[in-house]
Amino acid sequence: MKYEHLQIEKKWQDFWINNKTFRTPEIDELDKSKPKYYVLDMLPYPSGDGLHVGHPEGYTATDIISRYKRMRGYNVLHPMGWDAFGLPAEQFALKKKINPKVGVEECVKRFRSQLQALGFSYDWDREVNTTDEEYYKWTQWMFLKLYNSYFDDNVNKAKPIEQLEIPEGLDETGKAKYVDSQRLAFISESPVNWCPELGTVLANEEVPEQIEKGFTVVRRMMKQWKLRITKYAQRLLDDLEELHWPENIKKLQYNWIGRSDGATVRFEIKGSDGKNRSIDVFTTRPDTLFGATYMVFAPEHKIIPEIVSDGQKEAVQKYIDEASRKSDLERAELSKDKTGVFTGAHAINPASGIEIPIFISDYVLMSYGTGAIMSVPGHDERDMEFAVKFGLDIIPVVTPAEYKDVAFKKIRTEEGEIIISGKGLEKMLNGEAKEFNNYCEEIKKGKTSFTGEGYSINSGFLTGLPTAEAKEKMIKWLEEKGIGKRSTNYRLRDWLFSRQRFWGEPFPLVHFEDGRIKALKEEDLPVRLPVVSSYTTSKTGESPLSLIEDWLYTSDKDTGEKVKRETNTMPQWAGSCWYYLRYIDPKNGEIFCDIEKEKYWMPVDLYIGGSEHAVLHLLYARFWHKVLFDLGYLTTREPFNVLFNQGMILGEDGVKMSKSRGNVINPDDMIREYGADSMRMFEMFMGPLEATKPWSTEGIAGLHRFLSRVWRLVIDDRTGEINSKIVDEEPSDEQKKMLHTTIKKMTRDIEDGDMKFNTSIAQMMIFVNEMYKMEKVSKEIVEQFVLLLSPYAPHISEELWQRLGNNESLAYHKWPEYDEALTKAEQITVAFSVNGKVRSKRSVDADLSEKDLEQLAFDDVSVNKHIFGKNIVKIIVVKNKMVNIVVK
RNA sequence: GCCCGAGUGGCGGAAUUGGUAGACGCGCAGGACUUAAAAUCCUGUUGCCUGUAAGGGCAGUAUCGGUUCGAUUCCGAUCUCGGGCACCA
Incomplete structure (x- = not known):
C-alpha cells in the first residue's frame, strides 16, 4: 500500500476529534505535579477568502511545540478562536445585504475545517468567538470596569471610581464633571481621522492601512470614546524589560510609546490687551533656553483668540481655518514648506529676558506636549527652517565639542574664576578661533543648525557647561524660580475607542435627553446587537445603529425615562484584548475568567503571530491586562511572557501574495495534492520561522517525497505489511548513533527557542537517508524515529505507530531521550x-x-x-x- | 531623515557562535529499472585554471579596510534590499 495521505489524514483527524485527544482537562482534573505550558496563536480574523498559506506557518510552529511539550509531560493549553468583529465582515454584509453574523458563521465554519484539515492539536472545546453574545458580554463588562475606574497617580495604578477623592467646593454637576474627567474610559470632542467612504473614524494606527487601500482620511471634530492608555505609558515601558520578546518588537513598542525627558518652562505673555498671561511649553533641551528667539503655538491652541492683536486677527483666523480643514496626512505632506502667521503678541524669554514674537504654525501639534513650543532655531532644524522663512533672530547657544577650547575661556580674576564667551572672547583670541567663528556665522545666517550635544555658549550661567550638565542646571534654576520643572512626555496618545459601525460590541451606555450619560449595570449585560436581516449606513457619520429605532430607544431601568442607547461600537481590537484569558475558562458565566485558573495558566508561555501586531494588539492587550490586574481580577502583570514573530510567506515570484498579482497559493490545493503533513513539514523546512521567504510548490513536493520515503522505510508498498527490512533485533551501533544524534539535534532545536525547525527536518532526512543504506533496521530504532517525527507530521506518524503494533495514540507518549555517549x-x-x-x-x-x-x-x-x-x-x-x- | 533587520551556489537555506564554507532540500546533469513514460533507486553539482586520470592550484560568504595563526562569524567605513516611525519640540 502506497502512502495515501488523504486517507490517513482523514482517519486521524477524525480520531483526534472523536476521542478529544487534545482536550485540556479542567483545573480540578489536572495533575498539578506536572508543569504547565500555555501555547497561544494570535487568533485569526475569519475572512471570506479562507486560510492563506501564511496562517499555517505560525500555527504549525505552535503545534509542534504543543505536541512536543505534551510528550515531555507538560499540561498543555493550546486553544483557538475567532476575532470576527470588524470592517471586512461588515462591508461584505453591506454589499450582500445580510447581517454580518451570517457571513461570519460561514467563514468560521470554513476556517475551522481548514485548521482541522491541517491536524492542529487544538482543544476545540475551548473555542471562542469574539462576536458571540456570551463573549462580548465580558468585553462590555471590561469597558464598564474601565469606565468605573480612575488612575491614581500617587500609587501609579487604576482604582475603582468610588475611591476617587473629589475636590471640595463643587456642586453636583461639578462633581460629576470631575469624576468624568478622571475615568479610564471617557468621552471627548477631539479631532479624529474621518473616512467618508467607510463612514467611520479610524484610530491613528489604522489610517495608513486604509489609505493604502485607496480611501481618503480627513480631520474632523467628533465626540468620541477614548481609553486613557497614556496613564500606563511608563508601566508599559518599564515592564517591557522583563519580557522575552524579540528585541526589534520591544524597540518598536518603545518607540511607539516614545518617552522624552525634558522640562516644562513658563513664558509670560504680553497680550495686546495688556493682561498678564503665561503659557507652558515642553522642551527636551532646556539647556538651549537662552537661544529661544520666538514661540510657536498650534493653530488649535485655545489661547490664541485672547492674545492676537487687532491687526493680525484676520490673517490668524484665515490660517486657523485653513489648518482645520487639512488632515494630519496633508499637514505632514506639506511639511517641506513651513507656513505660519505672526499673532502680534510677544512673550518674555525667562532666561534672557528678551521679548520674543509669538507665531502660529501647523508644524506644532496640539496633541503633543502643551501645543506650544519655544523655538531655538540654532539647534532645531524645523525651527531653523521657520526662522529663515520669517526672518527671525538666530542665536547659537551650543557649540560642538571640537570648538570647546576656543568657544569659551576660564579667566582668573580678583573675584575668582569667570567664564567668558562671545564677542569679548573673539577679540581676545585675535582670529585664532576662525573655525568656531565660522560655525557661529553659519548658524546666525541660517545655513545650518546644530542639533547634537556639546557645550553651552552665549547662555549666561550655563556657558561652559556640557549639554547634560547644562540641562540639569537649567531645570534646577527653573524650579527654584518657580517658572518650570522637570517633565516627561510620551508620544503615545489616548486610544480612540469608538467606531461608527454596526458590527462591533455596543457600548453598555444610555443617554438621557438632558445629555447625561449612564453606564449600565453588570446584570444588564450583554447589550445585544439588534437582530436585523440587513441595514444601511447613516451617511451622517453616525453608526448604522442610529437608524434602527426599535433598538435605539429604550427606557431607563430605574426611572423609566426614555433613553437613547449609545450607537458607537467598539473597535476590533477590543475583543482580542483579552481572548487569551477566556480560553482558560471559556464557559464561566460568573466571571470572564476564574482567578484561580488564571493563576495556574498565566502568563502565556509562548505567543506566536505576525509582526503586524507589534504595536497595536500587543500594546492594547498589555494595557487591558494591567487594568484588570490593578483592579484585582488577575494575578499577572503581563500577559505574554515569550513572543515570537513568524515571517511572511511570499509568492513563488518572491513578491507579497496578492489576488491582483495572481501569485496566491491556496492551502486547500496543497493539502489535497501533497497532504497536511507535507504542508506542515514544508512550511517549517523553508527556513527560520522569523524569516520572510518565498513559497515553492516544488519544495512542498520534495517534502512529500521525504514522507513517502519514511512510509516505504516502514511499509512494503506492494503488500501493505511492515517492510521486511524492519527487524525485531537489537540495533547496530551505527543505528544507535544515528538515532541519538537525531534525538539530540531535534531536542536542542526545540528547547533553545529559536524556532529553527528547518535544521531538525534536515537531520530527520539525514537519518532516513542513512537507514535506506542499511540492509536491516531495528524496529526499536524506527519506532523512536516515528515519535520524533510526530510533532511535525502527526498523521503519518500515528499511522506508522499503529502499524508497528502500538494501540494507543502517540500524542502523550514519552519523547525519546538521548545518550550523550552514543552521539559521539x-x-x-x-x-x-x-x-x-x-x-x-x-x-x-x-x-x-x-x-x-x-x-x-x-x-x-x-x-x-x-x-x-x-x-x-x-x-x-x-x-x-x-x-x-x-x-x- | 531616524530606528530595527538582512546580504552565503541557479534557488530556499546550513555552519556546534573565531577552527574543514555550502549540511539538508529544490532545480539541473548522468546512470539503473522500464517497450516507453511516470514513480523509484544510485551518482554528480560554488566558480575558474590544470591534468588522460586519481588529483592539484587559485579565487570565493555584498564592497573596502582592520584585528587574528585562522574571520560567514569580531571591529570600522561604504553600498544594496526589506520592515517600522516620521514636523513628537
Missing part, C-alpha cells in the same frame, strides 16, 4: 592547514591527544610539501578539529 563519533575528520589554508584532511580516533595530532600533521605528505624549506613559527592544535602550522 569514534572517528573524526581533522583538517591540517598551513598558514590557515587547509592542505589535507584525515580521519583519526576521537579525542586523540594534541601531541599525536601534531605528529600526524607533520607526517602528512601535502603538509610537508607546503612547509618544506620554511621556518616553522607556530603550531596551533585544536582537539578533534584541526592543526594549523604557521611558517615563514
